[in-house]
Amino acid sequence: MADVTFEAGSIQAEKRSRGFWAFSDSMILIGRSLRHIFRSMDQLLAVVFQPIMFMLLFRYVFGGAIETQGSSYVNFLVPGILIQTAAFGATTTAIGVCNDLQRGIIDRFKSLPMLSSAVLTGHVVADLARNTVSSVVMILVGLIVGFRPTAGVAEWAAAFGVLMLFTLAFSWLSAILGMVAKTIEGVQWFSFVLIFPLTFASSAFVQPQTMPAALEAFARNQPISHIIEALRALLIGTPMGDHLLMSVVWCVGLLVVSVPLAGWLFRRHTSK
Amino acid sequence: MAKSSYAIVAKDLRKSYGKVDVLKGVNLKVERGTMLALLGPNGAGKTTTVRILATLLGHDGGTVTVDGYDVKTEANAVRSVIGLTGQYAAVDELLTGYENLVMMGRLYHLNKDASKRRADELLEQFDLVKAGSRVVKTYSGGMRRRLDLAISLIATPPIIFLDEPTTGLDPRSRLAMWDIIKRLMSAGATILLTTQYLEEADQLADKIAVIDGGKIIAEGTADELKQRVGKERLELVLIREKDFDKAKKVIDGDGMKFDAAKRTISVALDGGAKHLTKILGELDAAGVGVETLSLHKPTLDDVFLTLTGRQSSAEETNDEDEDNKDKGGKK
Structure with a gap:
């Protein structure tokens, strides 16, 4: 072992503004969370293979038994499955946050002169990146199995915007779950209970008019259906109605509540 | 400032x-x-x-x-x-x-x-x-x-x-x-x-x-x-129980402790090897057979025993200290 050539206090931190460091800290922790995607096998599988499996499952196994009016089932399916994947993908944030809080690493972050809530930003932004890749994979697979969108450049851009806004809102919500749930098992249970009904009792895989009346009312009006319908309108030209407006209202509303709440919970968690 | x-x-x-x-x-x-x-x-x-x-x-x-x-x-x-x-x-x-x-x-x-x-x-x-x-x-x-x-x-x-x-x-x-x-x-x-x-x-x-x-x-x-805690202690186990009284008379030192049933004698050393050789020499001369001897450094338990009059509460701590004793003392 070489000598510990350590001179106490010999290296000084750079003097910059608070805003500069908040940005720098966030970028570094985003980089960390992005690296995690490539370092853990299950995340890679979730990003690439899970969307392919789901797409093929619904296209070829269930699809033949499901009637859709006005469009082919594969055209109907792709927008729905994009949102479902994004919703389940967002739970990775919950797992990441929960992991950080359980292990000693949060103490390390807390003992540094950094913006500690940048840890949350890191996980959320990594979620956006991961979901972008998943969505691209899914759309490519969709095209191969018969998805024929009618969208022009502007519609594609808008669809991407909606998808990202939704992922962002759900990732912040998911960050809250990660802090409330306390254990990884808790996170998985929480997200199952929350996301499973929201994505299946929606217009993602079947048209709501085929459901019992009460369920249909829920499926028509819950936020995920609005977002899926907005995506359908943009990609395959179904009627837009107020879906885009409602999507933006829901997502922005969710963000306005969940970002400050997540920040507050995080500070409370880390100062106990 | x-x-x-x-x-x-x-x-x-x-x-x-x-x-x-x-x-x-x-x-x-x-x-x-x-x-x-x-x-x-x-x-x-x-x-x-x-x-x-x-x-x-x-x-x-x-x-x-x-x-x-x-x-x-x-x-x-x-x-x-x-x-x-x-x-x-x-x-x-x-x-x-x-x-x-x-x-x-x-x-x-x-x-x-x-x-x-x-x-x-x-x-x-x-x-x-x-x-x-x-x-x-x-x-x-x-x-x-x-x-x-x-x-x-x-x-x-x-x-x-x-x-x-x-x-x-x-x-x-x-x-x-x-x-x-x-x-x-x-x-x-x-x-x-x-x-x-x-x-x-x-x-x-x-x-x-x-x-x-x-x-x-x-x-x-x-x-x-x-x-404050006390010095290193020498612990002896005698071969024969009947040597006990003889041993008591021969050994001098602070805070001697005896346990006849276990045939053990414990005595505080003043630190030097001289003291140790003296005790062993005198026992030998008196014909007292020593089965084993060990040196015990003061442990966290001893610190607590002295400072608070009780054992340190944590069980794990006790186990660890036993390990230390073993490493530190037996010959």
């Missing part, structure tokens, strides 16, 4: 969780460039104290300054002069050792070049060059601790907190860790170390504060404490 000669000052530090008072008025002062060991059993309040000093935890009463900064109102200033190594290695499992170091350097607000340079230096100094490009998940316990300590030194903080840095390490890794800590001392750092091991505090620290039940119950140099 003229800097005080104390790097760490805690006055009447109090902390409770609900109705449980964890710290009941802890007073500590650590002089610059020295090491204070906070010695105590599990649950005494060691980790709570360190977490408060390192700004991880708020306190309910008293004042704490680190490098002259108040931990409550100037937390970020405190954070830029301290390094912390906790009981559990605070490292990112999915990053490599090198990536961990650079990331923490950047979060310490060193620039990119300085972070990379320090990362390389530290990997070299902590014998982790080969492991530096592997993800931490593949590291052994000792390697993780070394990396953890290396990370807390990335910005050469003048004040370092080491919270039980050797708990759970095998003896070899423990010695390696001691070696590193000694080098930090000679590099001029101020260190607050917590430990359950008297031997560790003795080996490393300039001063020892004994904490129990949320209070400092004794403070001083290792020698001062040991004088």
Whole structure:
């Protein structure tokens, strides 16, 4: 072992503004969370293979038994499955946050002169990146199995915007779950209970008019259906109605509540 | 601001969780460039104290300054002069050792070049060059601790907190860790170390504060404490029970203890080998057969027995100390 050539206090931190460091800290922790995607096998599988499996499952196994009016089932399916994947993908944030809080690493972050809530930003932004890749994979697979969108450049851009806004809102919500749930098992249970009904009792895989009346009312009006319908309108030209407006209202509303709440919970968690 | 000669000052530090008072008025002062060991059993309040000093935890009463900064109102200033190594290695499992170091350097607000340079230096100094490009998940316990300590030194903080840095390490890794800590001392750092091991505090620290039940119950140099605790003891097991009375007459020494049923005699030594040879010589001359003999250094238990009149409460601590006795004494 070489000598510990350590001179106490010999290296000084750079003097910059608070805003500069908040940005720098966030970028570094985003980089960390992005690296995690490539370092853990299950995340890679979730990003690439899970969307392919789901797409093929619904296209070829269930699809033949499901009637859709006005469009082919594969055209109907792709927008729905994009949102479902994004919703389940967002739970990775919950797992990441929960992991950080359980292990000693949060103490390390807390003992540094950094913006500690940048840890949350890191996980959320990594979620956006991961979901972008998943969505691209899914759309490519969709095209191969018969998805024929009618969208022009502007519609594609808008669809991407909606998808990202939704992922962002759900990732912040998911960050809250990660802090409330306390254990990884808790996170998985929480997200199952929350996301499973929201994505299946929606217009993602079947048209709501085929459901019992009460369920249909829920499926028509819950936020995920609005977002899926907005995506359908943009990609395959179904009627837009107020879906885009409602999507933006829901997502922005969710963000306005969940970002400050997540920040507050995080500070409370880390100062106990 | 003229800097005080104390790097760490805690006055009447109090902390409770609900109705449980964890710290009941802890007073500590650590002089610059020295090491204070906070010695105590599990649950005494060691980790709570360190977490408060390192700004991880708020306190309910008293004042704490680190490098002259108040931990409550100037937390970020405190954070830029301290390094912390906790009981559990605070490292990112999915990053490599090198990536961990650079990331923490950047979060310490060193620039990119300085972070990379320090990362390389530290990997070299902590014998982790080969492991530096592997993800931490593949590291052994000792390697993780070394990396953890290396990370807390990335910005050469003048004040370092080491919270039980050797708990759970095998003896070899423990010695390696001691070696590193000694080098930090000679590099001029101020260190607050917590430990359950008297031997560790003795080996490393300039001063020892004994904490129990949320209070400092004794403070001083290792020698001062040991004088209060008592000296090394010689324990003899006789071959024949009937030699007992003969042995009693022959041996002189402080605080002799006998246990006829176990055929053991325990006697405090005044430290010298001379005393030991004298006792053995006299026993031999009196025809008393000695089956085994062992030397016992004062342990944390002895400290507590003397200072509080009871055994240290934690079971684990007792087990560990038994191990130490075994290593330290038998011939």
